[in-house]
Amino acid sequence: MLSDAKIRAAKARDKAYKLTDSHRLYLLVKPNGSKLWKWNYAYDGKQKTMAFGIYPMVSLVNARAKRDDARALLDEGKDPSVVKKLRIEANLEAGRNTFERVAREWHENAKAQWAAIHADDVLRSLERDVFPLIGDLPISELTAPKILEALKSIEDRGAIETAKRVRQRISAVFVHAIAKGIAEKDPAEKLGAVLKPLRKGRQPAIxxxxxxxxxxxxxxxxxxxxxxxxxxxxxxxxxxxxNEIRGARWEEFENLNDAEPLWRIPAARMKGDVERKNEIGGDHLVPLARQSVEVLRALWPLTGSGALLFPSNRHGHRPMSENAIGYLLNRAGYHGHHVPHGFRAAFSTIMNEWAERNGKKHDRQIIDLMLAHVPKEKVEGAYNRAAYLERRRELAVIWADKLIATLPPPTVLVHRPAKKTGEFSRRRVPAELPDDFRFPQVTLAG
Incomplete structure (x- = not known):
C-alpha cells in the first residue's frame, strides 16, 4: 500500500518504475521525475490501462476514489475508459451548446409563425439584453440566479415589461433545448413571480x-x-x-422662412368631441423652435412634394402607421419604458420643474396650454387658444435647447440605414437642401 510519505520520497531513476497500491492501482515514476497515476483492469477478456492524472495534482486519496468509481462501472458491465471518453465528448458538446447558439436556433425555427418586424424585435431583445451576459455559457449549466441577474439588469433601466417579455423568450429557448435533450429543466420558468409588477394607469414615460x-x-x-x-x-x-404628428400636413405650417414659424393644427384634427372639432378658433397653435424647423428642412426633400409630412411607405396619400414610432422605441430597448405619448409627460415634468426654479408667472398654465390642455374652470368655447403665444415660443426654444443639446442634426438621421442589413429606404435619399433654400408658402385649406 502506498502512502504520501512513500510517494514524496520516490526519486527518478534511469528507467521508469512502478509503486503499486491496492486493486491494481499504481504510480508510474518516470526518468524525468514526473509521477503518473495508472490503473490496470480487464474488460471483455482484454487487459486495459486507464490514466487518472499526475501526482500531486491528483492526490493518493483522489486516485483511489477514481479507481473505486471505475471499478463500480466495471461491476455494471461498462468499460470505464469508454464512459470517460463519452463524458468528455458530452462536456465538449455542452460547451458548444451555449445559450446564444441554442437561442438563435430556436429563433430560426420559430420566426416563420411571426410577423417579420416582431421576429426582428425578439432577436434584438436577446442580442441586446441577454447574449452579452449569458450568451457564451452552456445552456445546460445555467441557473435561475444567473438568468435573474440578466433580467434585473433590464429592470434597472426601468423597462419592466421588457424584462417580463425577455423572461418568456428565455423560457421558450429552454423548452426548445429540453426537447432536443441538451437541457433538463427550465430555470427561467418561475422567475416571473420575482420580477417587478407592471405599472398600471399612466402610460410609461422617461x-x-x-x-x-x-x-x-x-x-x-x-x-x-x-x-x-x-x-x-x-x-x-x-x-x-x-396622431397629430402622423396626420401633419405641409399646409399647416406657417412662416417657416421667418423668425416666428408656427404649426397650426386644425381643430378638426385635435383630440376632443364634435363640438371641439367644429369650434371656431379651436386650432392648436404650436410655435416652432429653430430645431423643429431644421427637422422640416431635412424632411422636405423626402416628402415635400406631397401633402403629408409623414406618409405611409406604401401609400403616399395615407399617414404613416400609428405603430411606427412605437416600434422604433421598442427596437431600441424601451418597450414598457417609454411610448410615443410619453413625450408629453416628459415635456410637462421637465419644463414644470424648470419653471419652478427659473420661470415666470403663469408659466405652469402656459405649459398646459402648449399641451392643448383646457383648464377645468374654463368653458371650451371661451378658451383663448392663441393666448401667451410669445411666451409659448420662448418656452419652446428653452425646451428644444435642453432636449437637443447632445443630439446630431436632423440631416444625419436621413442617411442612417433603414434596415438591419445596412440598406437604405427603397426611395432614393435626395441631396440636402441648399443653404439659401426657402419653403414655399402653402395656405391652409378651408
Missing part, C-alpha cells in the same frame, strides 16, 4: 432629461425609415399627440 436624450439617441441610431426618425424627433420637440 421624465429625466439625461435619460430622455439617451433614449432618443438610441432610437435614432437604430434602423428605421428616415421619416420615422424625423417624426420621432419632431414629436419630442413639439410634445403634440402622436
Amino acid at each position: 421624465t429625466d432629461l439625461g435619460r430622455l436624450r439617451q433614449m432618443i439617441n438610441d432610437a435614432e441610431e437604430d434602423y428605421a425609415r428616415p421619416i420615422t426618425r424625423l417624426a420621432l424627433r419632431l414629436l419630442a420637440l413639439t410634445a403634440v399627440r402622436p
Whole structure:
C-alpha cells in the first residue's frame, strides 16, 4: 500500500518504475521525475490501462476514489475508459451548446409563425439584453440566479415589461433545448413571480432629461425609415399627440422662412368631441423652435412634394402607421419604458420643474396650454387658444435647447440605414437642401 510519505520520497531513476497500491492501482515514476497515476483492469477478456492524472495534482486519496468509481462501472458491465471518453465528448458538446447558439436556433425555427418586424424585435431583445451576459455559457449549466441577474439588469433601466417579455423568450429557448435533450429543466420558468409588477394607469414615460436624450439617441441610431426618425424627433420637440404628428400636413405650417414659424393644427384634427372639432378658433397653435424647423428642412426633400409630412411607405396619400414610432422605441430597448405619448409627460415634468426654479408667472398654465390642455374652470368655447403665444415660443426654444443639446442634426438621421442589413429606404435619399433654400408658402385649406 502506498502512502504520501512513500510517494514524496520516490526519486527518478534511469528507467521508469512502478509503486503499486491496492486493486491494481499504481504510480508510474518516470526518468524525468514526473509521477503518473495508472490503473490496470480487464474488460471483455482484454487487459486495459486507464490514466487518472499526475501526482500531486491528483492526490493518493483522489486516485483511489477514481479507481473505486471505475471499478463500480466495471461491476455494471461498462468499460470505464469508454464512459470517460463519452463524458468528455458530452462536456465538449455542452460547451458548444451555449445559450446564444441554442437561442438563435430556436429563433430560426420559430420566426416563420411571426410577423417579420416582431421576429426582428425578439432577436434584438436577446442580442441586446441577454447574449452579452449569458450568451457564451452552456445552456445546460445555467441557473435561475444567473438568468435573474440578466433580467434585473433590464429592470434597472426601468423597462419592466421588457424584462417580463425577455423572461418568456428565455423560457421558450429552454423548452426548445429540453426537447432536443441538451437541457433538463427550465430555470427561467418561475422567475416571473420575482420580477417587478407592471405599472398600471399612466402610460410609461422617461421624465429625466439625461435619460430622455439617451433614449432618443438610441432610437435614432437604430434602423428605421428616415421619416420615422424625423417624426420621432419632431414629436419630442413639439410634445403634440402622436396622431397629430402622423396626420401633419405641409399646409399647416406657417412662416417657416421667418423668425416666428408656427404649426397650426386644425381643430378638426385635435383630440376632443364634435363640438371641439367644429369650434371656431379651436386650432392648436404650436410655435416652432429653430430645431423643429431644421427637422422640416431635412424632411422636405423626402416628402415635400406631397401633402403629408409623414406618409405611409406604401401609400403616399395615407399617414404613416400609428405603430411606427412605437416600434422604433421598442427596437431600441424601451418597450414598457417609454411610448410615443410619453413625450408629453416628459415635456410637462421637465419644463414644470424648470419653471419652478427659473420661470415666470403663469408659466405652469402656459405649459398646459402648449399641451392643448383646457383648464377645468374654463368653458371650451371661451378658451383663448392663441393666448401667451410669445411666451409659448420662448418656452419652446428653452425646451428644444435642453432636449437637443447632445443630439446630431436632423440631416444625419436621413442617411442612417433603414434596415438591419445596412440598406437604405427603397426611395432614393435626395441631396440636402441648399443653404439659401426657402419653403414655399402653402395656405391652409378651408
